[in-house]
Amino acid sequence: MKLTRGLSSDEALEAYIVNELSKARDKAGSTADQSFDEKNSGRIMATTGARGSSLNIGQMAGALGQQSRRGKRLLTGYNNRALPHYKQHDDNPDSHGFVKSNYRDGLSALEFFFHAMGGREGLVDTAVRTQQSGYMQRRLINALEHIRLEYDGTVRDPHGHIVQFLYGEDGIDVAKSxxxxxxxxxxxxxxxxxxxxxxxxxxxxxxxxxxxxxxxxxxxxxxxxxxxxxxxxxxxxxxxxxxxxxxxxxxxAKVEPGQAVGIVTAQSIGEPGTQMTLRTFHFAGIRERNVTLGLPRLIELVDARKKPVTPTMDIYLDEESKTSREKAIEIARNVLQTKVSSVIDHSDTNYSTEIDLFFNSKKLKDRGLTVEEIDQVLQSNKKFKTEQKGEALHLKLVDESDVPTVIVIRNKVLNTTVKGIPDITRVTLVQKENDWVIQTTGSNLAKVFEVKGIDKKNVRTNNVFEIVSTLGIEAARNALINELNSTLADQGLEVDLRYIMLVSDLMCSKGYMQQIGRHGIAGSKDSILARAAFEITVPTIARAALAGEIENLKGVTENVIVGSNIPIGSGTVDLYMQIAKKN
Structure with a gap:
């Protein structure tokens, strides 16, 4: 059996089994589909695209197929089996949730139970998703509600701070476009x-x-x-x-002054959020790196999190190195973080003065390291003296220590980075057209720029916060637009770029990244009533009273609270009447 890169033999076998089972389901479905008459109502609905697909017909008349939980087959439950009705270590697909029956003939009791397990996940997912996307939409609306288009074509907040010089960079109203x-x-x-x-x-x-x-x-x-x-x-x-x-x-098609572009933007991003899946992980490309997708990724981006759950990088190589696999491997070795623990077989200690490290020559060769190089790195530590003995290193502690101290020192040594870039835990070489590209798990933009042989103008990371600190706010704004756009596009949702641009511009408008929620834009509003109406009500009002702040009633929420006109649309204009003077 041919193994797939990045998978252990068990995982590869599992992938092949799932693949074969889905083929079996499709075959049963297409056979059922073809056996129907052209005039069959179900078939007409599926082929015209009115409702349902051939998959639904296949499940009604062919076979239901594999039931899954968290994207895997139903493998766990009891000891080495999914249900007590099967023998332990049973390899039969039926015992792991493959349903051979269809809806017309009805499912057996065990099949029904497996089907219910798969269905439950969908229900839980829906319940969790609605609250998460609902809260995200509330934060977006709150951050953007007071943003409107002015008469000079700029997009500003009520205090006159410019968010965009021209709405969507072309002044076109998406609804009229x-x-x-x-x-x-x-x-x-x-x-x-x-x-x-x-x-x-x-x-x-x-x-x-x-x-x-x-x-x-x-x-x-x-x-x-x-x-x-x-x-x-x-x-x-x-x-x-x-x-x-x-x-x-x-x-x-132009936008009109006074238009509530902020609220429309928040709704246009919040609404698709309810349709997104919560299935967070999937493997990009060759099942090599986990990538957060869907709603969790969208929330991660508008929250301006310092560390994404799955940081990844795409590192493109310079003209000399990109076509040669050997050079790409060499660069990848220099990028991949290598700790002492990843190249040793085992370590010994007498828990008072000595620690011995025994290296694995194959691991050293794979990482392109020698014992001498590791020795040099460790020599900078003043707590012990190093001595090389063939494939091993002997560390003699300067002071005799107690057991906990020795263990701490040993763990520190094992955790020392001897080569590569911190935080980059895994690298994969991928060929795009004829060029080699290094894809990583983990991200460290500033340090990657120092590596020889990479194309400095073409290094991508999905950690927007890192981009702010390394390349500045403008680069981060573009990265944020790209990330939001690709997250929504991956889910098959079409959100106009102008909306995504407005959210990104607002998050970056102060020259640093701000979160949409209460620790960012919503929390730094000038209006006391608007802050208090969103979250943390009492402390906000108490602090404002203590500092003697003044409420100017310029935004939307404040005016709703006191019952005045809101400064959006026709409310942006004040009318004055001149009464003719009597002679």
Whole structure:
């Protein structure tokens, strides 16, 4: 049996079994699917996509397939078996939750029990997910509620602090847009082509007309329009009509002053959160690294956590090294953290003055290390003298110590990093196109930059906080946008980039990363009532009274509490009336 990289033989066997069982389920399903008549109601529903899929038909008429819990087969329960009805160490798929029956014939008692185990996980998952995503949405709404669009096109909070100079970097209202674009240039051209007559306009004419009409467009839209017009076969008049219509649509699609862009943003990110899965881990690529996904990752990002649950890096190599596997392995060895404990066979001590370390030559060779190099690293410690004896190191303590002290010293020695970068616990070489890329578990951006042979302009980490401290706030803002975007896209959810940009810009607007919750944006609001209405009510009010703070009633929450107009939409405008003076 061929082993897969990154898996032990047992794990690999398990992966193969799961693969075969899912093939069996699919085969039973497709056989059932094909045996149905074209006029069968169930089949019509599945093929037209009205409801359900061929998987559902397969479960009704073929076989139910493997039941899973936390993404694995039902392996544990009693001693070496899932249920007491089976013998210990039974390898039969049935004893680990493979259901051969279908819904039409009905399940046996054991199959039903396994099916209930799998179904329970779904129920618990739904219950936990709703509260987690509900709380995330509440935090988002609270942080963004007072953010609105001003008359100069900027996005600001009520105190006039600028969050974005131009909403979404193009000032287009997502609700009025055509799938995120102000207008669909290709559709305009196609509809014009139907009635267009006359010879094709020249490049100069097209460029001149386009330049006249696209002055106010943002650069990306400008290039799209230009390219589409140059590719089209429209006449001069046709081009003029298309440009006019485009400009008209562009002006109609703009955001309006006073619009509550903050609340719309919070809702647009909060709502998909309820549809995300809680299945946190899966293996990226070759089952090598665990990656947090779905709702937990989204919450991790808006919380601006200092350490993500599963930090990972993608390290690209420079021109010389990226095509050679040997050089890539060499660099990977320099990146991977090697502690003394990962290259020794065993250690001995007499618990008073001596510690002996016995190294494993194969492990040393794998990590590209020698005993001399380890000896050099350990010599900096003043508590003991080192002496090399072949494949072993003898440490003689300077002072005679008691047992706990010796154990502490020994553990410190075993934990010493002798090569590589701290925190990087695992490396994998992956080939992308023809270049080798190092993927790591664990992240340490600042130190990775010091390694020779890497492309310093192309090192990626999913730890946004590390990016702030190493590369600065602007890089972190971009990283945050990318991470939020890919997290939502992985779940098959389409959230417009403008929303993600607003959240990222708000989190980074003060020049450092701020969390969305009470330790960040919501907690640092100027308004006392707004802070008190969110969380930690009494201490907030008590502290404000002690400091003699003043409530300016500029935001949304405060005005709702006192019953005034909220400064959003038509509430942004104050009307004054001048009464004619009597002569």
């Amino acid at each position: 055509d799938h995120g674009e102000a207008f669909n240039i290709n559709r305009l051209i196609e509809s014009q082509m139907i009635i267009d007559s006359g010879k094709k306009a020249t490049e100069e004419v097209i460029s001149a007309i386009a330049k006249k009409y696209t002055k106010t467009f943002n650069p990306r839209l400008k290039t799209n329009v230009n390219e589409a017009l140059l590719d089209s076969k429209l006449s001069k008049d046709g081009i003029e009509v298309v440009c006019k219509k485009g400009l008209e649509l562009y002006n109609k």
